[in-house]
Amino acid sequence: MDLQDQAVLDRGIDEGLEKLTPERIEKVIRHVLDNESAARLKVYLETCVHCGLCSEACHTYLSRDKDPDFAPVAKVKDTLWEMVKRKGRVDKDLLRRSARIAFTECGACRRCSMYCPFGIDIAYLIMTVRRICSLLQIVPQYLQDTTNSHAVTSNQMWVQADEWIDTLMWQEEDARDSFADARIPLDKEGAEVMYSVIAPEPKIMAQLLGNMAVIMKAANVDWTMPSADGWDNSNMAMYSGDFEVMGRVERAHWERARALKVERVVMGECGHAYRGAVYDGPKWLGWQKPPIPMIHAVEFYYELIHSGRLKIHRKITEPVTVQDPCNIVRGRGLHHKLRYVVNALCENFTDMDPRYEHNYCCAAGGGIINCGPPWKLSRMKSIRVKAEQMAATGAKICITPCHNCHSGIEDIIGHYKLGMHVSFINELLVKAIAEPQG
Amino acid sequence: MDIYEVVRGPLVWIAFLGLAGGVVVKLLLMASLAKKEKTVFPTMSASHGLRSILHWIMPWGSTNMRAWPVMTTVSFAFHLCLLVTPLFVMGHAVSWQQSWGISWWSLPALAADIMTLWVVCGGVFFLIRRLTAPEVRNVTTFKDVLLILLVISPYLTAFVAHEQWFNNDVMIVLHIVTGVLWMLAIPFTWLSHMFWFVFTRAYMGSEFGAVRNARDW
Structure with missing residues (x-):
């Protein structure tokens, strides 16, 4: 237990809690437990023998001198167990604690699933808590802002349509310092590769886009980037628990790729965007896999170097x-x-x-x-x-x-x-x- | 009909039927719930599921098992003895023979004694671990302690009866009653990990292997 963390003020959580009534809390929790979760949640909760063997998997637990409150199973105990046990009739203190634990003390990294003797997906249980918090509108303010941005602009950082294209053109120009004919081709139908990035690239790390134009030129890749929505699948909604927006972002991304008739999508150097596009998003949409093959930048670089296309x-x-x-x-x-x-x-x-x-x-x-x-x-x-x-x-x-x-x-x-x-x-x-x- | 006949007759039937029925109902219920989650069955992969199960039923087959050598040794021997002893102990073999005319190989008395004691000692080890390791104590409930006591009770009573330390008839009745409760508890408590294990492990193995190209051990 860390009193300093418990004293953190977060308007997204604190002001959201003020608006909640016991009836609403119960209704939302029961909805998620009864309608949005099924076999996995029930089997995981029934199977857990409370052995604590997941503890050593967690960097939070290890970093905080093995404080038992930070063990993965304890995070479930202090959140979901209570919600299930009390059939949704929980108080605001428990919800405040649940939001803190689920959003700030577990990153859903899934290392603990590799340490649980039964392979219980503890990250999934924590994501269920996030889902409940999202529907109750008690999400950390900054995280919720990124989801709001996705809902309005389809990207994570409020990048406007003209800013997006303008940044690409600016970076194309910069790339020409290295190759006179370097390009960032927009909306090229039937290209071998659609390159996907996340909003922090145009917003604060634009040089990464220019770098990619150089790399693509050096390797002579037939590539394109979308000029409109669907270019950002960073998908913070996946982590805030707003799965409706997560689904919209992923659908927009894949529809854009289909419209461009590209052979495959290369995801830039982003892990969670890759996760959202390859499994969390498709899962929510009821797809077994994405409609077009996607590879991560690491695989792409590997191919280019291994095949000799890049020297x-x-x-x-x-x-x-x-x-x-x-x-x-x-x-x-x-x-x-x-x-x-x-x-x-x-x-x-x-x-x-x-x-x-x-x-x-x-x-x-x-x-x-x-x-x-x-x-x-x-x-x-x-x-x-x-x-x-x-x-x-x-x-x-x-x-x-x-x-x-x-x-x-x-x-x-x-x-x-x-x-x-x-x-x-x-x-x-x-x-x-x-x-x-x- | 005296008490011995009651516990040895109808009560044992209740235990077997309750256990089998409970497990079947649970499995059917979960199968229908799993269909609601559109991606559960399509994700399942026999080879990756099996790969994961094999790594986790092999002693020291996973990183975490190697990190806890004492726990792994005690736990594996505990589970093995817990499952094997009741099936092959001489006393039960006699009962099978008398009731249904089935006869099969039975354990030498000394081996059965050691294995029975291992279950009891393993249970005590788990209890001590629960009460002394902070990360386990923190998530331990009264029910957890009761369940461990319930699991070791039939073994303890069997051992005491075998050694004839107390009134043998009382001990046999206690042995059967605790054994029946133990069996009935399996589908309805976390003892259900006995059968869920295969499915949770196979699912996680499939997600890691088939979907994410990674290992989960």
Whole structure:
């Protein structure tokens, strides 16, 4: 138990709670338990023997000196067990606690499913709590803002249609510093690849788009980007529990790809957008799989380098390590391809321990970082193990092929004074493929 | 009809029928609920599900099991003895023979004694762990403690009866009554992990393997 975290004020949660009545609370909880969840929820709750063996899987539990309140099973006990036991007749204190736990102390990274002897999907149980909180409108303010943005603009950061196109044109121009005929082709029907990004790229990291134009040109890829809605599938609604908006975002994304008749979609360096597009979104929409194949940037870079379409001219010499993003490693098994790419680009690579599927989450994913400044200190306290894991590598650069990991690791480096930089592969790749001058 | 005949006759039938009926009803109910979730059955993959189950029924087959060697050893032996002893202990073999004329191999007396004691000691180990490990104590309810006591009771009473430490008739009756309660509790408490395990593990194995190309052990 951490009193400091419990005192955090969050208007999204606190003001939402004020508007709730006992009748509404009961109605919403019963609706989710009775109508929106079925076999999985019931079997998971019946099967759990309360053995606590999931505890050591959780970076929050480990980072907070093994405080039992932060064990995965305790997070379910303090939220969903109570809701089920009391058939939805719970008070506002329990709801406040549930919102804090579900949104800020569990990132749905699913590491604990690999430690539970029965394979109980604890992240799914926590997501059910988030769903209840979303329907009760007690979602952290900053996170809810991203969902509102999705609902209004279809992207996460209120990027307007003209800003989007303007940014692409600006980045196309920048890419021409490297290749005179570099392009960001918009709405090209039948292209081999539609490239998907998330809103932070045009909003605050536009150079990543220009970098991709350089990479695509260097590899001679037939690609395109959509000029209108459907370009951003970062999908924070998936994490706020607003599954209706999540479904809309994913549908818009896939419909755009279908309309462009592309052969496949390449998702930029973002883990949760990939998760949303490949399984959480389709699951909600009742699809077994996405209508068009999607690969993550890591797989794409792997293909380009492995096939020789991209030539590496100079390797990065500084010591590097790599963060295995949960949603593409535990969520897609890309750890070996990731290392192939990293080794192709860098001379001096040291792995973190543990790694691969067993790597610790960055504590930013799952919507936690999107809960914003009120929760930053709590987030930093929850991720000490990651700082220790990174420090042990002695690296100067931490490679993060995921936007949430990138921001989260940057915060960890600052908070724990690790003296490192954080980098996307995209940024290292443009340096590595640049042909030597003269 | 004396009490021994009642517990050995109708009560045992109630236990078997209750257990079998409870499990069947639960399975059917969950199968229909699983159909409501459109992606549960399509996600299931025999090879990935089986791969996961094999890793988790093999001692030390998963990372977490290797992290807790004592717990893993005690737990595996506990579950093995718990399942095997009642099926092959001499006393039960005699009952099968007398009631239904079925005869099969039975355990040597010493092995049965050791295995019975292992179940009791394993249960005590779990109880101690529940009360001393903070992360387990935090989520332990009174019902959890009662269930463990219920699970070890038939084994404890069987051992005491076998050793003839107290009134044998009383012990046999207690043994059957606790055994019946134990069997009836399986479908309706977390003892249901006995049969749910296969499905939860297979589903998670399928999600990890077939959908996410990753390992879950």
